[in-house]
Amino acid sequence: MPKTAYYIPVGPIHPALKEPIRVEAEIEGEKVVRVDVKRGFAHRGIEYMGMKRNAIQTLYLSERICGICSISHPYAFVVAAEKALGIEAPPRAQYIRPIIAELERIHSHLLWLGVIAHEMGFDSLLFWIWKGREKVLDILELLTGNRINYSVFMIGGVRRDLKESHIKALKDMITYYWKFTEKMKEIMLSDPVYKARTRGVAQLSKELALKVNVVGPTARAAGLRMDIRQDIPYDAYADIDVRAVVPQDIVGEVRGDAYDITMVRIYEIEQSLDIIEYCVDNLPEGKILAIPNYVALLAKIRRTKGEAIGAHEAPRGEVVHYLKFDGRDGPSVWKVIAPSYNNINSWAPLLLGAEVADIPIVVAYIDPCLCCNDRVALLKTPEGKVLGYEYIHKKAVEKTRKIEREVRG
Amino acid sequence: MGKLTNFKRSLWVFHASGGSCNGCDIEIIAALTPRYDAERFGIKLVGSPRHADVLLVTGAIPRDFADKLKRIYEQMPDPKAVIVVGNCGTSGGLFYDSYNLVGPIDEIIPVDVYVPGCPPRPEAIIDAVVKAWLKLEKLEKELEGKKE
Amino acid sequence: MAEAGEVGKRAGGEERMNMNAEQILEKLKESLGNALLTYEIKEYTMGVRRKRTLYEIWAEIDKSAFRKAVETIFNIDYPHLHFITGEDTGGDVIKMIYSFGIYHRHPGGEISITLKFDLPKSELVLPTITDLMTGAETNEREIREMLGVEFEGLKNKRHLFLPDDWPEGKYPWRRDEHGVDDMVKYMHKSVKEIRKKGEGNA
Numbered sequence: 001m002p003k004t005a006y007y008i009p010v011g012p013i014h015p016a017l018k019e020p021i022r023v024e025a026e027i028e029g030e031k032v033v034r035v036d037v038k039r040g041f042a043h044r045g046i047e048y049m050g051m052k053r054n055a056i057q058t059l060y061l062s063e064r065i066c067g068i069c070s071i072s073h074p075y076a077f078v079v080a081a082e083k084a085l086g087i088e089a090p091p092r093a094q095y096i097r098p099i100i101a102e103l104e105r106i107h108s109h110l111l112w113l114g115v116i117a118h119e120m121g122f123d124s125l126l127f128w129i130w131k132g133r134e135k136v137l138d139i140l141e142l143l144t145g146n147r148i149n150y151s152v153f154m155i156g157g158v159r160r161d162l163k164e165s166h167i168k169a170l171k172d173m174i175t176y177y178w179k180f181t182e183k184m185k186e187i188m189l190s191d192p193v194y195k196a197r198t199r200g201v202a203q204l205s206k207e208l209a210l211k212v213n214v215v216g217p218t219a220r221a222a223g224l225r226m227d228i229r230q231d232i233p234y235d236a237y238a239d240i241d242v243r244a245v246v247p248q249d250i251v252g253e254v255r256g257d258a259y260d261i262t263m264v265r266i267y268e269i270e271q272s273l274d275i276i277e278y279c280v281d282n283l284p285e286g287k288i289l290a291i292p293n294y295v296a297l298l299a300k301i302r303r304t305k306g307e308a309i310g311a312h313e314a315p316r317g318e319v320v321h322y323l324k325f326d327g328r329d330g331p332s333v334w335k336v337i338a339p340s341y342n343n344i345n346s347w348a349p350l351l352l353g354a355e356v357a358d359i360p361i362v363v364a365y366i367d368p369c370l371c372c373n374d375r376v377a378l379l380k381t382p383e384g385k386v387l388g389y390e391y392i393h394k395k396a397v398e399k400t401r402k403i404e405r406e407v408r409g
Numbered sequence: 410m411g412k413l414t415n416f417k418r419s420l421w422v423f424h425a426s427g428g429s430c431n432g433c434d435i436e437i438i439a440a441l442t443p444r445y446d447a448e449r450f451g452i453k454l455v456g457s458p459r460h461a462d463v464l465l466v467t468g469a470i471p472r473d474f475a476d477k478l479k480r481i482y483e484q485m486p487d488p489k490a491v492i493v494v495g496n497c498g499t500s501g502g503l504f505y506d507s508y509n510l511v512g513p514i515d516e517i518i519p520v521d522v523y524v525p526g527c528p529p530r531p532e533a534i535i536d537a538v539v540k541a542w543l544k545l546e547k548l549e550k551e552l553e554g555k556k557e
Numbered sequence: 558m559a560e561a562g563e564v565g566k567r568a569g570g571e572e573r574m575n576m577n578a579e580q581i582l583e584k585l586k587e588s589l590g591n592a593l594l595t596y597e598i599k600e601y602t603m604g605v606r607r608k609r610t611l612y613e614i615w616a617e618i619d620k621s622a623f624r625k626a627v628e629t630i631f632n633i634d635y636p637h638l639h640f641i642t643g644e645d646t647g648g649d650v651i652k653m654i655y656s657f658g659i660y661h662r663h664p665g666g667e668i669s670i671t672l673k674f675d676l677p678k679s680e681l682v683l684p685t686i687t688d689l690m691t692g693a694e695t696n697e698r699e700i701r702e703m704l705g706v707e708f709e710g711l712k713n714k715r716h717l718f719l720p721d722d723w724p725e726g727k728y729p730w731r732r733d734e735h736g737v738d739d740m741v742k743y744m745h746k747s748v749k750e751i752r753k754k755g756e757g758n759a
Contacts, residue, residue, distance in 0.1 A: 233603055
């Protein structure tokens with residue numbers, strides 16, 4: 001059979017974003033036989049800009065690397081800067097920082113659950129989950145002042161304090177979300193249609209996960225117990241014993257497919273609720289910034305010569321920042337590694353042999369944050385047809401409906 | 410603000426993102442969820458610029474996206490309106506000295522409504538779409554007037 | 558090199574004793590000999606109520622021993638590559654920095670090993686490590702386009718983040734004549750400039 005090459009602009013991460021992540025694939029019949037992944041459509045030169053500004057401006061720049069994991073980049077930056085400068089944040093700040101980070105994890109995982117529901121064709125589920133997500137955004141707005149891009153972290157502590165009224169709102173939110181995740185487990189994990197649709201799709205084995213260097217829930221769904229909060233603990237995580245959530249602890253076996261990763265993410269939301277509750281109950285008293293005067297902070301940075309690596313477990317995986325201070329009031333070398341940088345390596349092996357209808361699920365599997373990483377474009381081969389995203393999405397939905405008919409009879 | 414009198418069909422919106430951090434994009438989609446619910450006004454996101462009335466652009470534009478944006482703008486049928494969401498498209502925002510970004514969007518295509526903010530709230534985005542709607546009504550009346 | 562299966566077994570229940578930072582440093586010393594120029598074990602205490610100490614190994618090595626050092630690390634435990642970066646100090650060397658994390662998947666026990674070495678700008682060539690770890694290809698392609706370092710044995714040499722029509726010889730992280738300071742566009746305008754532009758239209 002002659003091989004025809006199809007360009008598949010594998011569609012957006014969010015239901016309406018049109019910026020192509022284009023993965024070029026050769027298809028025979030219904031299966032993908034050759035895959036090529038190219039990146040780099042949204043390169044903004046952030047590391048170059050950060051090396052010219054002072055440390056506080058670079059901190060605010062790092063917030064806007066990604067709008068979804070917006071507090072993860074500042075967190076890693078602040079951990080690295082405190083290690084390089086040798087200052088320690090006061091205990092109260094060390095307990096407030098994980099609270100905000102875990103709130104962000106909840107909102108990001110709920111976003112992903114909505115997206116995966118849409119990719120399969122359950123659109124009303126998408127709207128229902130995103131409505132439930134509004135509660136955590138309300139709490140974030142109450143604590144920090146904004147729904148996205150909350151700039152509360154600073155080198156040496158946090159900029160805003162937690163008040164008594166906030167604590168009551170946090171506890172109400174925790175009760176609400178425990179009920180919500182119970183319902184999520186019922187709708188997604190116990191549903192036979194969902195199980196049939198996701199079992200075996202995008203299966204990542206442990207050996208392959210180690211070789212392609214994946215991080216985060218992608219690695220945990222494959223069975224690796226990798227979690228920065230467990231391996232290199234920092235702030236309040238060092239007091240709490242955080243353990244990585246892996247499918248073999250929950251159901252006894254691990255297969256690394258889309259069902260497993262849904263399970264990992266739902267249970268991580270529950271783990272976040274526990275961590276927030278612990279931090280709120282044990283919040284120490286005291287001040288919130290080690291060096292409140294920013295001019296003194298910048299002067300200290302100018303006097304220091306040092307380098308450090310800071311890592312944080314973002315909702316998608318490990319975020320690493322490397323900083324070197326060398327006589328300027330800002331970093332002279334700055335390197336950012338976002339989780340999607342490494343996770344996208346898993347697309348090429350996972351897409352080989354997959355059906356066209358499963359492509360949206362494989363793409364959404366790693367929860368790609370392309371702004372963290374720059375987008376993926378395609379290579380052009382000489383002759384080729386372009387299949388629109390709607391076509392692929394339609395095929396994905398048709399497969400779900402077919403499975404639904406078979407399962408429900 | 411005037412009253413919507415003439416626009417008899419619902420408003421279809423095409424969203425293009427040029428190198429943004431996705432914060433504004435998430436707020437655009439949050440504007441469609443049940444809390445803010447722009448869909449009850451008939452505002453819908455479509456997949457192709459040829460069906461759209463309004464173009465929503467976010468982000469400061471990287472070098473190789475500039476001509477794609479021009480092509481998207483030219484593919485849209487008249488009457489059309491362009492809304493720029495966020496600080497990056499309005500004036501460059503935080504990324505004012507990059508080697509790969511070519512600047513605020515109004516240097517590439519003509520813009521009708523600006524929504525400043527980093528990111529702007531979903532209510533601000535709905536307000537901007539309604540302003541564009543009023544402008545489109547005026548443009549449509551002009552077009553019909555020209556035909557006669 | 559340890560088999561991936563063996564490593565997987567260790568993740569569930571500890572079957573081998575992990576080496577601590579000093580023992581790892583001894584292993585590096587004995588395999589590199591004189592090529593290990595300076596070394597340091599950094600200690601950081603983290604936590605509020607229960608203090609924990611974390612260790613990191615920072616070593617400066619000679620460029621010729623790079624591949625041997627990486628293989629030693631892979632023999633201890635299959636690592637996770639944190640990042641590869643480089644610094645152009647403005648002279649005629651580029652300082653490369655490789656960072657690995659071993660014994661991840663052990664609570665509180667991950668040890669980061671960071672290797673630094675100097676590459677002369679006249680000979681920017683390094684052996685690739687993609688035969689040991691496929692995922693390192695992304696990092697090496699980025700270094701190739703940002704600093705201009707060639708990797709022998711790297712199969713996929715296409716641009717990663719920069720557009721395809723990027724001018725030759727321009728490397729964004731360099732601070733010499735190959736830098737990109739002339740390609741920067743300053744987008745901020747002062748109020749006077751905007752008003753002047755508006756007057757032309759009005």
